[in-house]
Amino acid sequence: WKxxxxxxxxxxxxxxxxxxxxxLKQFGTNEYDTLAYFNFxxxxxxxxxxxxxxxxxxxxxxLSLYAHKSIRPGRDLIIFDEIQASNNxxxxxxxxxxxxxxxxxxxxxxxxxxxxSGPGSFPVGKVNxxxxxxxxxxxxxxxxxxxDLSEYIAETSNVAPFPEPLHxxxxxxxxxxxxxxxxxxxxxxxxxxxxxxxxxxxxxxxINAYVLDFAKYAATPDIPKLSLVWDSIPAQxxxxxxxxxxxxxxxxARIRDFENAIEWLEKSG
Numbered sequence: 001w002k003x004x005x006x007x008x009x010x011x012x013x014x015x016x017x018x019x020x021x022x023x024l025k026q027f028g029t030n031e032y033d034t035l036a037y038f039n040f041x042x043x044x045x046x047x048x049x050x051x052x053x054x055x056x057x058x059x060x061x062x063l064s065l066y067a068h069k070s071i072r073p074g075r076d077l078i079i080f081d082e083i084q085a086s087n088n089x090x091x092x093x094x095x096x097x098x099x100x101x102x103x104x105x106x107x108x109x110x111x112x113x114x115x116x117s118g119p120g121s122f123p124v125g126k127v128n129x130x131x132x133x134x135x136x137x138x139x140x141x142x143x144x145x146x147x148d149l150s151e152y153i154a155e156t157s158n159v160a161p162f163p164e165p166l167h168x169x170x171x172x173x174x175x176x177x178x179x180x181x182x183x184x185x186x187x188x189x190x191x192x193x194x195x196x197x198x199x200x201x202x203x204x205x206x207i208n209a210y211v212l213d214f215a216k217y218a219a220t221p222d223i224p225k226l227s228l229v230w231d232s233i234p235a236q237x238x239x240x241x242x243x244x245x246x247x248x249x250x251x252x253a254r255i256r257d258f259e260n261a262i263e264w265l266e267k268s269g
Contacts, residue, residue: 001128002104009093011083014132015268016213017206019184020108021081021134028077032104036071038063040089041082050088056100059092073102078196084109086216094126111217111268118149134182137174144191146173218264225261228253 001010012020028035040046049062064071065077071078083089089107096105106128135143141150149170161167179196180186186202189195214226228249236244244262246253 001106001130001262004128007104008097008101009127011093011127012106012108012130012132014108014110015134016209017183017185018109018132018134020110020132022184023104024077024079024081024108027106027238028079030205031145033072033075034069035077035079036063036067036069037079037081039081040085044085047086047088050086050092054088056094056096056103060100062102071103073100074104076104078103078105080105080107082109083107084111097126111213122146132149135184135187136182137177140177140180140182140187141173143187144173144176149173178231198268213268219260222264225258226264229258229261229265 001007012024014020023196025035025037028037038046045240046066049059049066060071070076080089093105093107096103138150138154141147149166152166153170156162162170176196177192180190180199181203183206185206186199189198189202211227211230214223214230232248235248239245246255246258249258
């Protein structure tokens, strides 16, 4: 992205706790002189800079003064984190692409599918999108110190079964991977402590954060429906018939009553 001829502001989409902030900060630290990091959830006052004309040079000047550091084109990476909290900051990406492409700007946020579907979102074609998901099984193996097994899988072209001891070792790691869900924090704590109870605590914290987002970002009439759909997901997935059964939500449930809630969850990532 940094050296691409078609580089535009980068927008990383993904669910909470998939590592968006971490990967952007690591990228900035490794590839640029300095970082100019702005988090729109941690610092709500940032929105005020975007309440008037969205002129990139003026925004850069104001943000530089606010952060007490200069922001240089091509040498420093600007990060707009939790950008879904400011619709105008999202819109500003368009103007950075059109009027100030010399600045290297990356943004990240959760629930961006919701924010981008709202009124006044910026036009398609003005940013480079990147979707970040939980860790793959290969990434998990590397993270827990079993990178050699990952390499073995990648280099194996023979479709014959693995030797039984290796097969059992892969199954053991696969079960742990499923348990962690590939969520970076859960994987990191397992790799360090091998404590599955701690992994479960981390997962519960992540789930609670998702539920809090319902009240924070969803329309008030949809919140009870979102909770019903969300709470039913484990039981829905456990069924042999994989079709979503609305009567599992409540006996009188109909598709049209829950369309908005399901669409919101889908867009939220």
